[in-house]
Amino acid sequence: MKTGAKILIEGLQREGVETIFGYPGGVVLPIYDELYNSSLRHILVRHEQAAAHAADGFARASGRVGVCLATSGPGACNLVTGIATAYMDSVPIVALTGQVPTSLLGNDAFQESDITGITLPITKHNYLVKRTEDLGHIVREAFYISRTGRPGPVLIDLPKDVSTKEIEYEYPENEQVNLRGYQPTYRGHSRQIDKAVEMMMEAERPLFYVGGGVIASNASAELLRLAEMTGIPVTTTLMGIGAIPCDHPLNLGMLGMHGTRYANYAVTESDLLISVGVRFDDRVTGKLDTFAAQARIIHIDIDPAEIGKNKRVDVPIVGDSKTVLQEMRERIQKRKEYDRWLSLIRTWKEKYPMKYPRDGVLRPQFVIEQLSELLGGEGIIVSEVGQNQMWTAQYYCFRHPRTWITSGGLGTMGYGFPAAMGAHFARPDQVVFDIAGDGSFQMNIQELGTVSHYRIPVKVAILNNRFLGMVRQWQELFYDRRYSYTELPPVDFVKIANAYGIDGMRVEDCNDVRPALQAAIETDGPFIMDFRVEREENVFPMVPAGAAINEMIGGHTG
Amino acid sequence: MKPHTLTVLVENKPGVLSRVTGLFSRRGFNIESLAVGTCEETGMSRITIVCIGDDAQIEQVMKQTHKLIDVIKVSDITENDRVERELALIKVTAEPGSSRAEIMQIASIFRAQIIDVGSRTVVLSVAGDTEKIDALEKLLRQYGVKELVRTGKIALLRGAKTVKSAK
Numbered sequence: 092m093k094t095g096a097k098i099l100i101e102g103l104q105r106e107g108v109e110t111i112f113g114y115p116g117g118v119v120l121p122i123y124d125e126l127y128n129s130s131l132r133h134i135l136v137r138h139e140q141a142a143a144h145a146a147d148g149f150a151r152a153s154g155r156v157g158v159c160l161a162t163s164g165p166g167a168c169n170l171v172t173g174i175a176t177a178y179m180d181s182v183p184i185v186a187l188t189g190q191v192p193t194s195l196l197g198n199d200a201f202q203e204s205d206i207t208g209i210t211l212p213i214t215k216h217n218y219l220v221k222r223t224e225d226l227g228h229i230v231r232e233a234f235y236i237s238r239t240g241r242p243g244p245v246l247i248d249l250p251k252d253v254s255t256k257e258i259e260y261e262y263p264e265n266e267q268v269n270l271r272g273y274q275p276t277y278r279g280h281s282r283q284i285d286k287a288v289e290m291m292m293e294a295e296r297p298l299f300y301v302g303g304g305v306i307a308s309n310a311s312a313e314l315l316r317l318a319e320m321t322g323i324p325v326t327t328t329l330m331g332i333g334a335i336p337c338d339h340p341l342n343l344g345m346l347g348m349h350g351t352r353y354a355n356y357a358v359t360e361s362d363l364l365i366s367v368g369v370r371f372d373d374r375v376t377g378k379l380d381t382f383a384a385q386a387r388i389i390h391i392d393i394d395p396a397e398i399g400k401n402k403r404v405d406v407p408i409v410g411d412s413k414t415v416l417q418e419m420r421e422r423i424q425k426r427k428e429y430d431r432w433l434s435l436i437r438t439w440k441e442k443y444p445m446k447y448p449r450d451g452v453l454r455p456q457f458v459i460e461q462l463s464e465l466l467g468g469e470g471i472i473v474s475e476v477g478q479n480q481m482w483t484a485q486y487y488c489f490r491h492p493r494t495w496i497t498s499g500g501l502g503t504m505g506y507g508f509p510a511a512m513g514a515h516f517a518r519p520d521q522v523v524f525d526i527a528g529d530g531s532f533q534m535n536i537q538e539l540g541t542v543s544h545y546r547i548p549v550k551v552a553i554l555n556n557r558f559l560g561m562v563r564q565w566q567e568l569f570y571d572r573r574y575s576y577t578e579l580p581p582v583d584f585v586k587i588a589n590a591y592g593i594d595g596m597r598v599e600d601c602n603d604v605r606p607a608l609q610a611a612i613e614t615d616g617p618f619i620m621d622f623r624v625e626r627e628e629n630v631f632p633m634v635p636a637g638a639a640i641n642e643m644i645g646g647h648t649g
Numbered sequence: 650m651k652p653h654t655l656t657v658l659v660e661n662k663p664g665v666l667s668r669v670t671g672l673f674s675r676r677g678f679n680i681e682s683l684a685v686g687t688c689e690e691t692g693m694s695r696i697t698i699v700c701i702g703d704d705a706q707i708e709q710v711m712k713q714t715h716k717l718i719d720v721i722k723v724s725d726i727t728e729n730d731r732v733e734r735e736l737a738l739i740k741v742t743a744e745p746g747s748s749r750a751e752i753m754q755i756a757s758i759f760r761a762q763i764i765d766v767g768s769r770t771v772v773l774s775v776a777g778d779t780e781k782i783d784a785l786e787k788l789l790r791q792y793g794v795k796e797l798v799r800t801g802k803i804a805l806l807r808g809a810k811t812v813k814s815a816k
């Protein structure tokens with residue numbers, strides 16, 4: 092005989108789970124009791140939101156499913172932002188929540204909340220388990236759904252009596268998950284792939300536009316091969332960073348609102364946009380009708396609903412990026428030279444490089460550049476949201492997929508620090524930095540407790556401008572410098588860190604940046620750096636909301 | 650923008666209807682009519698949805714609906730040759746005398762049945778396409794419609810063609 096809680100823990104282990112992030116409470120007591128003797132490692136966070144973000148960071152860094160656990164009611168509700176964050180960026184996590192006993196469901200019982208109802212629009216799927224007999228199967232299905240197709244969060248809500256009830260149960264070794272309503276398409280349509288290859292041969296100014304789908308499908312190496320074989324340049328979205336090494340000659344960096352000028356010009360001038368694992372998000376496209384207006388569009392994505400959602404597409408290919416890119420490569424007969432196109436791009440790159448003033452003032456871009464040099468683009472870099480995020484995307488030289496972890500779709504402040512904890516457990520061999528804003532860091536600052544408790548070696552580099560900088564930038568540019576509620580009072584982050592038993596350093600001078608970063612890397616445990624940066628630095632170039640992406644302001648004179 | 654008739658084959662599981670309807674409202678679609686019930690396959694239900702949108706919008710909402718794990722198949726049968734029915738029950742004020750006779754006459758023209766007769770009301774049951782029911786309702790308004798309930802449209806393709814799970 093086994094309790095539901097035991098079946099759950101066994102199920103997790105069978106799915107290869109080693110670490111989960113959670114926070115206990117009344118209705119999950121049976122599960123916690125089972126964890127007490129289990130070989131599963133449970134990390135006690137200081138707020139459930141952090142558990143969800145940590146599971147998410149774990150998943151992004153490893154490509155495996157991350158798991159978080161919370162009690163019913165307030166615990167479950169605290170997961171919501173984290174689940175929505177994972178949903179928007181298609182990250183595979185399984186969220187486990189306790190629920191009041193089935194006999195009390197719908198009674199407004201103590202700490203009851205309808206978490207399956209609440210998370211309906213932000214999960215790929217969710218379950219309210221009514222019978223212990225169904226639990227084993229549901230756990231399997233949940234992991235399967237979460238990691239396959241277009242990945243995403245799945246929630247399992249577990250009433251207390253389901254966890255406590257004992258039943259005869261043997262793990263079904265050979266059972267396959269088979270869902271008649273869920274059959275993802277992995278292989279692209281053969282004739283469509285032919286057509287795409289033909290178009291690549293006909294084009295004069297082709298461009299790869301790649302996003303998070305390439306990272307998720309582990310297609311980066313395949314993309315690189317195809318790009319090198321064809322000589323077609325590549326621009327990535329915020330989520331696609333790492334798919335191609337930053338300093339690769341074919342890489343144009345990020346496109347979109349804070350993209351490079353040359354990437355945005357290239358999209359505007361291109362005659363064939365080969366879009367892979369992207370969703371034509373408004374932060375990327377700017378004004379839609381002018382986005383790649385001269386180009387024919389190939390769109391490869393595993394989710395058919397993304398194809399044609401925002402932009403009309405000439406060749407839709409539903410399939411897994413990796414498989415499709417590989418098939419494309421196999422069908423390419425000859426190499427076409429795109430010399431004129433590539434030399435035009437070179438001219439733009441020379442004329443409009445990414446730059447900022449190097450005048451001895453402590454600027455956030457400088458901090459990121461220094462870190463990038465110091466780590467040689469290695470390590471795992473997580474960011475918060477706002478200017479800190481955009482500068483990191485622009486100035487850190489990423490070389491590998493899954494080393495850049497950021498909340499793109501939802502833009503969740505407070506994501507970075509807990510996600511960095513998760514990333515550490517996924518890749519304990521890697522140094523993990525959270526590039527933070529002072530505003531964002533304070534959204535999950537309580538996790539100092541967690542990193543201190545477990546000595547999780549996360550290094551937090553706060554780009555402290557004492558502003559909600561990104562909002563301030565918009566106020567400066569579009570609201571006549573009326574800084575309405577965006578200024579933050581000074582905080583001594585090092586002292587806060589110290590209070591948690593964590594070392595830190597405040598940096599006010601350019602010359603002290605390297606030593607501080609060096610100290611962080613050399614410290615065994617967590618480390619906090621408080622970089623007092625230029626307060627009113629802006630992120631440039633910038634495409635104003637609603638403008639065409641080639642209508643950028645700033646960044647070329649600097 | 651025109652009405653589209655969608656038929657959605659779903660797993661007969663708790664919450665499936667709110668998954669589908671929630672998705673429609675979230676994506677900004679107004680459901681004009683909705684009918685749901687079990688179907689020829691055990692464990693499945695069929696939902697018939699009428700909603701208004703242009704072709705691109707409808708395509709998008711269908712794809713999104715199809716992504717729901719419990720949705721097995723989604724088809725837009727608006728352009729297909731099909732049969733459609735809706736059932737309505739209408740309670741009409743019918744004082745004994747001339748108006749009652751008129752109502753009964755109207756009912757017979759519309760092949761509606763009188764399924765309840767009270768001292769001052771009658772209840773009509775009518776099946777047909779949406780336009781027919783609209784027309785009947787309009788005619789009965791002059792007598793006083795006290796209550797009206799409609800099932801929402803259900804539809805099937807004509808002939809041997811079916812909308813079934815491919816698997």
Ligand SMILES: Cc1ncc(C[n+]2csc(CCOP(=O)(O)OP(=O)(O)O)c2C)c(N)n1
Nearest residue numbers: 477478479502504528529530531559560561
């Ligand atoms: C949870 C949450 N609330 C509000 C916002 C809106 N927002 C976007 S960026 C930003 C400012 C971030 O400030 P900070 O973390 O200091 O970063 P900076 O831009 O200064 O680098 C805000 C408030 C958000 N993205 N997330």
Ligand SMILES: [Mg+2]
Nearest residue numbers: 528529558560
């Ligand atoms: Mg700030």
